[in-house]
Amino acid sequence: MSSSPRLGGMTPSALPTPNYARTRLRDDARPEPQWRESLRKIPNLRNTLSVASMYVQTAVVVAVTLWWNHPFGWLIGVLLMGRAHAQFMSLMHEGAHRLLFSKKSVNDWVGRWIIGYPAFTNIDAYRRVHMAHHRDEFGPEEPDIPLYANYPISTASFRRKLWRDATGQTGWKLLKQQFAGLRGNDPLTRTSQRKILAVQLALIASSAAVGAIHVYLVLWLLPYLTVWRVINRLRSVAEHGGMKRGADRRIATHSIRQSVAARFFLVPFNIGFHLSHHVDSGIPFRSLPKFHRELQKAGYLTEEFEYPSYRAVWRALRTG
Numbered sequence: 001m002s003s004s005p006r007l008g009g010m011t012p013s014a015l016p017t018p019n020y021a022r023t024r025l026r027d028d029a030r031p032e033p034q035w036r037e038s039l040r041k042i043p044n045l046r047n048t049l050s051v052a053s054m055y056v057q058t059a060v061v062v063a064v065t066l067w068w069n070h071p072f073g074w075l076i077g078v079l080l081m082g083r084a085h086a087q088f089m090s091l092m093h094e095g096a097h098r099l100l101f102s103k104k105s106v107n108d109w110v111g112r113w114i115i116g117y118p119a120f121t122n123i124d125a126y127r128r129v130h131m132a133h134h135r136d137e138f139g140p141e142e143p144d145i146p147l148y149a150n151y152p153i154s155t156a157s158f159r160r161k162l163w164r165d166a167t168g169q170t171g172w173k174l175l176k177q178q179f180a181g182l183r184g185n186d187p188l189t190r191t192s193q194r195k196i197l198a199v200q201l202a203l204i205a206s207s208a209a210v211g212a213i214h215v216y217l218v219l220w221l222l223p224y225l226t227v228w229r230v231i232n233r234l235r236s237v238a239e240h241g242g243m244k245r246g247a248d249r250r251i252a253t254h255s256i257r258q259s260v261a262a263r264f265f266l267v268p269f270n271i272g273f274h275l276s277h278h279v280d281s282g283i284p285f286r287s288l289p290k291f292h293r294e295l296q297k298a299g300y301l302t303e304e305f306e307y308p309s310y311r312a313v314w315r316a317l318r319t320g
Contacts (some may be wrong), residue, residue, distance in 0.1 A: 005149030010242025017302040082227025088119040098176030117199040121194040137252035138245035171225030
């Protein structure tokens with residue numbers, strides 16, 4: 001029988017003591033009601049432009065890769081399409097919290113058909129699992145403990161995990177498990193997987209129609225199975241690796257200073273402000289930097305408490 005997962009190996013030994021006087025925060029670090037109402041406003045037009053921009057950027061990568069048609073260009077294209085999957089999943093995460101569009105039906109339709117299904121994800125199933133994560137991080141219903149547990153780990157172990165991700169072993173295993181739902185007993189799972197498969201077949205048909213079926217295989221499926229899996233692991237362990245259950249969100253979630261490069265490739269659409277997101281998961285992504293700054297002003301987050309970069313937290317995850 002396997003041993004129980006080791007949690008808490010990366011929790012801070014001491015937490016900063018906040019002072020909420022002269023801030024717009026309550027004693028639990030959440031925004032005061034009036035300010036929270038302002039933070040929670042969803043800019044529908046700007047979010048529409050974000051979704052459209054995501055598609056435009058994806059199309060540009062595909063077009064330039066085909067135009068250049070050079071081995072190095074295809075390599076760059078695969079890497080950038082891994083970033084495209086990170087963008088899709090970041091906006092899908094926003095939709096799962098119903099923060100992408102103010103009208104629920106629009107939010108869910110876009111989350112399913114425009115963002116989720118093209119990226120191999122059923123947003124409704126993701127929402128159910130993800131809400132369990134938010135209700136009680138590292139609690140009995142935490143879905144991602146295997147991903148976050150047992151840190152810090154050895155450098156060799158860390159490299160093995162990333163090698164399995166980069167070579168498609170992790171992605172292929174998960175994709176096979178996902179599409180096994182097509183033959184499962186749950187009708188909801190069968191239906192959602194059929195919709196995902198139908199969208200993928202439409203993408204394949206679109207590639208074939210322009211005489212470039214390899215575009216789907218090399219610039220959509222391959223990055224999903226490889227580059228995106230590396231990005232997903234690096235981001236996920238930077239968020240919660242080695243942490244543990246606790247009433248204070250700082251016990252369960254790391255805080256990392258956001259750089260331009262990280263926000264471009266690894267954590268688009270402000271998803272890197274993850275501790276702020278866990279303090280109040282009802283705040284849309286555009287308001288998270290503002291909320292984050294208020295947490296810093298209160299001393300809830302300090303320079304000493306935050307990791308200065310993602311490289312710093314990955315180094316700590318490897319060595320302790």
